[in-house]
Structure formats: structure tokens, C-alpha cells
């Protein structure tokens with residue numbers, strides 16, 4: 293436990309802005325957020341940085357394709373990335389863009405230091421160049437064709453600044469030896485050491501053929517090239533040249549994908565050594581998420597997006613899966629099947645069920661107040677010991693970034709609680725004094741165990757753990773709770789239970805996967821000119837049903853246009869809520885000739901049960917579409933009332949036959 297708040301600085305990579313985040317980026321950022329929350333609960337003053345890498349020829353090209361200036365293109369991309377992290381509840385403390393002025397200044401300053409210390413010189417770079425794309429193609433041989441446009445490449449020589457990486461072979465090897473924890477995991481460390489032992493070539497760090505980059509002062513048209521620019525962002529984010537004032541540099545932890553470990557573990561410390569600046573304490577390379585054993589990539593079309601999963605199962609479910617199913621550092625296989633299986637078994641049936649069962653028993657038997665335990669039996673003491681021991685184990689594993697192990701330990705305790713309840717059967721105990729006090733002991737023990745596993749799982753499950761915490765009547769905000777003080781026995785009898793909230797509703801696996809895939813498909817291939825699913829929900833029930841087929845609501849239409857809309861009397865057969873879509877109800881409606889499944893945006897105003905048997909007007913010839921991943925084949929007509937557009941279903945004051953046409 294640090295005396296004065298010790299600082300902890302960690303970073304994700306600065307993501308390249310030629311596309312939008314998929315599950316791989318989300319994984320790194322989630323891990324960073326888990327560490328941030330955990331370190332705060334251990335008393336640290338934490339800063340987490342993420343950001344966007346906005347320079348280079350790929351951005352130049354993408355902006356050209358979009359027909360907008362580069363600055364506008366990257367601003368839009370940076371906004372989109374930042375917005376997604378906000379939406380997912382994982383915003384950075386520092387969001388650095390490589391086009392930020394403070395970053396530009398830092399890169400130029402670092403270059404000046406390296407140059408003053410004699411580690412930078414002007415030389416010539418010769419490579420294979422595509423005149424059409426204005427870019428060198430790394431690793432191409434003379435006579436190759438451009439991988440992007442297929443045109444023949446030309447051998448081009450340009451003037452570059454070089455960084456004397458070759459001078460750092462020995463200093464780096466010495467550094468790795470003195471700081472064995474610098475590169476993690478071990479396999480990556482060995483890989484890097486043998487790479488450096490093999491000899492280091494000087495590194496070209498500027499280009500004159502790229503326009504969109506940070507200028508080398510007084511040396512235009514030189515701009516900085518890729519890594520000298522991108523890596524420096526970690527330092528720019530916490531003060532740049534004035535880093536000492538803020539006190540977060542050197543970074544404690546750079547989280548990176550294994551494909552970029554070399555740049556972080558070789559180039560970056562070498563740049564800093566050359567500038568005589570402090571070197572980060574650790575670089576941790578994690579593996580990739582594979583789908584069908586292939587690295588996920590947009591071009592392969594096997595991209596998994598975070599948003600549909602979050603809509604269906606919640607952010608905590610995604611976080612839990614990412615950290616529980618893969619050993620941090622290794623590659624993991626991503627499958628929706630495994631995701632939903634984990635969700636149902638560990639979250640719905642595990643933590644969720646334990647919390648709701650415990651709360652319900654305390655409500656029923658002890659007027660919703662934590663009971664006072666009486667004489668302990670050996671099985672109560674055994675459970676207490678197991679839980680107390682788990683605290684130390686979990687903290688140790690979090691410290692080592694062994695997230696899967698930490699969660700495994702927590703869930704072993706949850707399983708032990710389930711077993712304990714099943715064998716003690718507090719619900720079967722009667723009202724005699726002895727039985728009442730046994731009941732009190734069993735329920736206090738379970739509630740205390742629940743409190744401890746909740747505090748321990750907060751870094752991974754921030755939303756749901758906070759709900760359980762409130763349910764247990766705990767008043768300190770869980771994010772500010774200090775894990776160092778967590779001990780068995782602290783749950784005060786008499787504490788009133790708080791509000792109970794739905795935690796993890798169980799889902800049908802096949803249906804859940806279908807809906808996640810369908811939402812992902814909607815996001816990857818947005819329908820042209822059709823409204824987004826969320827925005828279209830109110831329109832489903834709008835009074836102007838005919839608007840769907842008419843050019844504009846206000847224009848007058850001929851009777852032949854109106855005749856195109858086929859409306860019939862339908863009778864609602866079933867109605868249910870849709871997990872992950874709190875505005876929508878899924879209805880089955882008898883329209884005389886068949887039963888249709890229709891989604892309607894009325895869930896906030898109509899209880900599903902109240903709708904069964906009700907007759908409504910249905911547009912039956914609307915093309916089927918998907919709303920939040922659920923197929924909707926038709927539209928229920930409703931009036932839109934008041935400023936919020938409250939939907940009011942149509943009705944009939946006389947008997948009407950199901951299937952009758954409205955004219």
C-alpha cells in the first residue's frame with residue numbers, strides 16, 4: 293500500500309486511423325481499463341492513455357478517396373474512436389492524437405535531443421517505390437509490382453535522416469539483462485533478445501516523399517516517419533518536454549499486440565536512451581484473437597465488432613469473456629458460441645444467480661436486512677477460510693496480469709457458495725429460535741462471500757459489481773474501495789439491502805448468436821438511405837404509416853399511392869421483451885392468412901401481457917427488416933402523441949374480423 297499516492301502510467305497503442313476499432317483493439321483497451329481500475333483500488337494515482345496515429349501515406353490515400361482534406365479526415369476518425377471508447381465505458385484519461393500540437397512539439401524536441409547527442413545523421417534510403425501511390429513498398433525487390441495498385445515499382449533513392457540504432461545493440465542487451473521484467477511475456481523477451489543479438493541496422497526516421505506528417509524543423513520537405521512519430525505519443529500525452537512536472541514518466545506499462553513488440557522493446561528504448569530520457573518499466577505483448585485460426589482483419593471479412601455484443605449481452609459480459617477465456621499474452625480463439633456459453637454459465641447462473649438468490653432469501657427472512665451470524669459450524673468456517681485465501685490469490689494474479697487465473701479463483705469461490713447453499717438449505721429451515729439463528733448464520737456467510745467476490749470482480753465487471761454492491765447496502769463507491777483493506781468479516785449485520793436490479797438475464801444461445809451476427813452485419817453494411825435501427829424504432833409505430841410508401845409526409849398523394857399500402861386487422865398472439873433493446877417488443881400477430889413476427893417500439897409504454905389478444909392495424913406488405921437483430925415482418929400502426937412521441941395503438945370499437953383490410 294503506497295504511502296503517498298504513487299503514480300502509475302499505462303498506455304494502449306496509438307491506434308491507426310484508417311479504420312474503425314474491432315474486437316482486437318477493444319481487447320487491448322479493455323485490459324488497460326481493468327488494470328487502471330485495479331490499480332486505483334490498490335491506492336495508485338493512475339493515468340491511462342490511448343489515442344490515434346494520424347499520419348502517413350495510408351491516411352493521405354483514405355482522405356483522398358473520401359474527397360476531404362487529411363485534417364478533416366483524421367478529426368472524424370479520432371472522434372469516432374473516442375466516441376466508441378466513451379460508449380463502451382472505457383474512456384482514456386489522456387487521448388492523444390499525433391496531430392495534436394503538443395505531440396508535434398514533443399517529436400521535434402526528441403529529434404533535437406537525439407541529434408545533439410550524435411545519434412542522428414543524414415543519409416540515403418533506397419527502396420522500391422510506387423509513383424502512382426507515392427509510397428515506398430517495404431520488403432519489395434526490384435522488379436516487383438505494387439501490392440496496392442499492381443503497377444511496376446521503381447527503385448528510388450531519397451535523402452533521409454537516420455537514427456543510429458546500431459549503436460544501441462550493447463546498451464539494449466545490458467538493459468534487458470538488468471531489467472528482466474521489461475519485456476513480457478517470457479517468449480517475447482527471448483524473441484527480442486535474439487533479434488537484437490543478431491545485429492541492428494540504422495533506422496530511417498524521416499521521409500521526403502510523404503507529405504502528411506510532422507515536419508522536421510528547418511529541413512522541409514522532411515517529415516517524420518512512422519515509429520519516431522507514433523511511439524513518442526506516449527510521452528507527449530503526459531507532458532512531453534515538461535514531463536517531470538506531471539510526474540507520470542517513465543510509463544509503468546505499455547500494452548501492445550505481439551506484432552508491434554519489436555518497435556516498443558527495441559526502437560523506443562533506443563530513442564529514449566539516445567535522448568537520455570527515462571525508459572518505460574514494462575512492455576507487455578498480448579496475443580491476437582483468432583477466428584477460425586486466422587488473425588482478424590477487415591480485409592478477411594472475419595471482423596468481430598464490439599457494439600452488437602454489448603447491445604445483446606452488455607459490456608461486462610464482453611469484458612469478462614475477453615479476460616476469462618484467454619490467457620493474457622497468448623493467442624485466443626474468438627467464437628460467439630464460447631462467449632454466450634460463458635455468459636450463461638458464469639454470469640447468469642453464477643454471479644447473477646448467487647446475488648439474486650441471496651438477496652431474495654434475506655428479504656424474505658430478515659426484512660431485507662443483513663442478519664447477525666450466530667454460532668459457526670465447521671462448514672461456515674471452511675467457506676470463510678477459502679474466501680479469505682482467495683483475496684490474496686486474486687490480488688497476486690491481478691498484479692501479474694494473470695486475469696484468467698484471477699477470475700477462475702473468484703468463480704471457484706462462487707461455486708463453493710452455491711454448493712454451501714444447496715447443502716445448508718436455509719429456505720427449508722423453520723422458525724424456531726435455533727433454526728432462525730442457523731438461517732441467519734448461513735445467509736450472513738453467503739452475503740459476506742458475495743461482498744468479497746463483488747469487490748474483487750469490480751475491475752472486470754464495473755457495472756454489474758456496482759449493482760451487487762448497492763444491493764448489499766454498501767455505501768462507499770466500489771471504484772474508490774481499497775482492496776488492501778478487504779477482509780472476511782466486515783459485513784455489518786443490520787445493513788439494509790439496496791435496490792435489486794436485473795443482472796444477467798439468461799439468453800437462448802442460438803437466438804443470441806443470430807442477433808449479434810445480424811447486428812454486426814447491419815453495422816458493417818449499413819442499408820443505404822435507410823434509418824439506423826435505433827432511430828427507426830419510433831417510426832415503426834408512427835401514425836404516418838403510409839409515409840413508408842409515400843415520397844414525403846406532407847405531399848399529397850393519389851389514391852393509387854395509398855392503395856399500395858396494405859393494412860389489415862391483426863390480433864396479437866404473443867408479446868415479449870427483447871434483451872438488449874429496451875424500447876422494442878417482439879410480437880407475433882395473426883393477420884388472418886398467417887402469423888407474423890413484428891417488432892414494435894412500444895416497450896416503454898405497453899406491458900407485454902396487456903397486449904395479448906388485442907386487435908391492431910398492421911401494415912402487412914412492408915418489406916421485412918431487422919431491428920436490433922430481430923426480424924420484423926410488417927408494422928403495427930400507432931398514433932404518436934405528445935412531445936416524446938408516446939405510441940398509442942389503434943383500436944376498434946366494434947367487432948372486426950382478423951385479416952379484414954383497412955381502406
Ligand SMILES: [Zn+2]
Pocket residue numbers: 422423424425438439440441442443
Ligand atoms: Zn501502387
